[in-house]
Amino acid sequence: MSMHVIVGGGATALATARLLATDGDKVRVVHRRGGPDEPGVEHVALDATDTDALTRLADGAATVFNCAATAYHTWPQTIPPLFGSIRTAAERTGAGYVMLGNLYGYGPVDGPVTAATPQRATGPKGATRAAMWREAKQAHDAGRLRATEVRAGQFLGAGAVSLFSLLVAAPGRVGRPVLVPAELDHPHSFSAIGDVARTLVAVARADSSWGRPWLAPTITATMRELATRFATLAGAPRPQLATMTDREITLLGLTDPFWPELIETRFMDTGRFLVDAGETERAFGLATSEVEEVLREML
Numbered sequence: 001m002s003m004h005v006i007v008g009g010g011a012t013a014l015a016t017a018r019l020l021a022t023d024g025d026k027v028r029v030v031h032r033r034g035g036p037d038e039p040g041v042e043h044v045a046l047d048a049t050d051t052d053a054l055t056r057l058a059d060g061a062a063t064v065f066n067c068a069a070t071a072y073h074t075w076p077q078t079i080p081p082l083f084g085s086i087r088t089a090a091e092r093t094g095a096g097y098v099m100l101g102n103l104y105g106y107g108p109v110d111g112p113v114t115a116a117t118p119q120r121a122t123g124p125k126g127a128t129r130a131a132m133w134r135e136a137k138q139a140h141d142a143g144r145l146r147a148t149e150v151r152a153g154q155f156l157g158a159g160a161v162s163l164f165s166l167l168v169a170a171p172g173r174v175g176r177p178v179l180v181p182a183e184l185d186h187p188h189s190f191s192a193i194g195d196v197a198r199t200l201v202a203v204a205r206a207d208s209s210w211g212r213p214w215l216a217p218t219i220t221a222t223m224r225e226l227a228t229r230f231a232t233l234a235g236a237p238r239p240q241l242a243t244m245t246d247r248e249i250t251l252l253g254l255t256d257p258f259w260p261e262l263i264e265t266r267f268m269d270t271g272r273f274l275v276d277a278g279e280t281e282r283a284f285g286l287a288t289s290e291v292e293e294v295l296r297e298m299l
Contacts, residue, residue, distance in 0.1 A: 008067030011159030157193030
């Protein structure tokens with residue numbers, strides 16, 4: 001039986017914890033809120049930027065999973081110290097360091113995007129994410145720790161927090177009009193929470209996974225397609241969909257700094273930005289979940 005530390009309290013962190021616990025491992029989930037313990041899973045309330053305290057919690061861990069996040073509009077300021085603390089705890093304890101990443105770091109790409117595609121982010125959030133991987137890779141290459149990263153698309157599934165879950169599924173299931181800051185008929189790359197969790201566990205257990213990134217299995221679909229299928233499953237009317245304009249996003253930004261941050265990732269709305277995760281699926285025997293199964297989880 002191994003022990004693992006997972007930093008973060010989101011849906012992917014919890015799904016990963018439960019997978020490990022089901023296999024008989026001991027898991028310690030660290031996040032600001034804490035929470036009630038589950039079979040095999042201990043929840044600890046801690047600010048993960050407290051490196052010494054996090055190191056004590058990670059002592060003896062086989063793996064430190066970094067599934068942490070900060071307020072979206074603060075990433076360039078808040079992600080580096082947080083990720084630096086988590087990485088240092090892994091270095092000090094000798095644990096493997098597995099990062100949950102995303103696709104922002106690639107920047108605009110004429111696909112297909114693979115794990116080997118160079119990261120050329122043109123915006124601050126993407127540049128921050130790319131820098132966090134470079135620092136982990138440098139530590140890996142220097143022999144200070146073993147590091148790898150799993151890069152996921154927009155999340156789907158139970159507990160997912162994403163544009164689809166918040167702005168499409170929530171109003172669509174009750175028949176309200178859907179206004180979303182994305183092109184409705186361009187293919188997008190979505191990742192099911194369960195698929196990402198299985199990938200995180202798989203790379204943590206494979207000797208061949210370290211020192212490089214991996215792409216989580218992805219579902220390729222348009223927003224309109226997913227919204228329509230979700231509404232059908234929910235017994236709701238066919239959704240009324242419209243794309244939010246840049247002007248509307250800017251006006252919303254006057255009340256919440258989250259909204260203008262969405263403009264940076266508009267490059268992922270195009271049909272050119274498509275993900276090929278076949279290498280990951282072949283290497284670890286993984287498969288992409290069925291779309292309707294994932295949408296039912298969201299209900």
